[in-house]
Amino acid sequence: MSEGEEKKDVIIAKVLRFDPATDEAPHFQTYEVPKYEVGRQTVSKVLEYIFENIDPSLSYYHTCNRGICNGCVAMINSKAELMCMTESPHEVTIEPVPHHRVIRDLVVVPEDEDRPRRRIMERSGKSKYL
Numbered sequence: 001m002s003e004g005e006e007k008k009d010v011i012i013a014k015v016l017r018f019d020p021a022t023d024e025a026p027h028f029q030t031y032e033v034p035k036y037e038v039g040r041q042t043v044s045k046v047l048e049y050i051f052e053n054i055d056p057s058l059s060y061y062h063t064c065n066r067g068i069c070n071g072c073v074a075m076i077n078s079k080a081e082l083m084c085m086t087e088s089p090h091e092v093t094i095e096p097v098p099h100h101r102v103i104r105d106l107v108v109v110p111e112d113e114d115r116p117r118r119r120i121m122e123r124s125g126k127s128k129y130l
């Protein structure tokens with residue numbers, strides 16, 4: 001493949017990472033995830049692949065996975081969307097929603113809440129139960 005040529009068989013996922021306990025500031029981390037040959041590959045599936053195969057320290061919401069609970073809302077290419085319902089484009093930037101406190105990576109709580117609900121921490125590499 002020549003330089004500048006796009007790799008069609010992967011999704012380039014740029015994820016905003018931040019652990020308030022250890023990081024001074026948020027930073028982007030880029031991952032390459034194999035693209036599905038058939039079927040719909042949502043942003044949640046991209047994160048799941050990263051968590052299970054590349055980086056188990058990644059934290060994100062993984063609850064109903066059906067567009068019901070609204071727990072997985074994130075900024076996907078600068079637009080607030082549900083990760084479990086949004087098909088991932090070839091290049092995707094995933095950030096936490098604004099005006100929320102970041103617990104870790106993509107896990108957030110509204111500014112006025114102390115702690116996330118227990119079930120939303122299922123995909124935290126750090127702890128199941130913050």
Ligand code: FES
Pocket residue numbers: 061062063064065066067068069070071072073082083084085
């Ligand atoms: S995980 Fe419930 S809406 Fe996406």
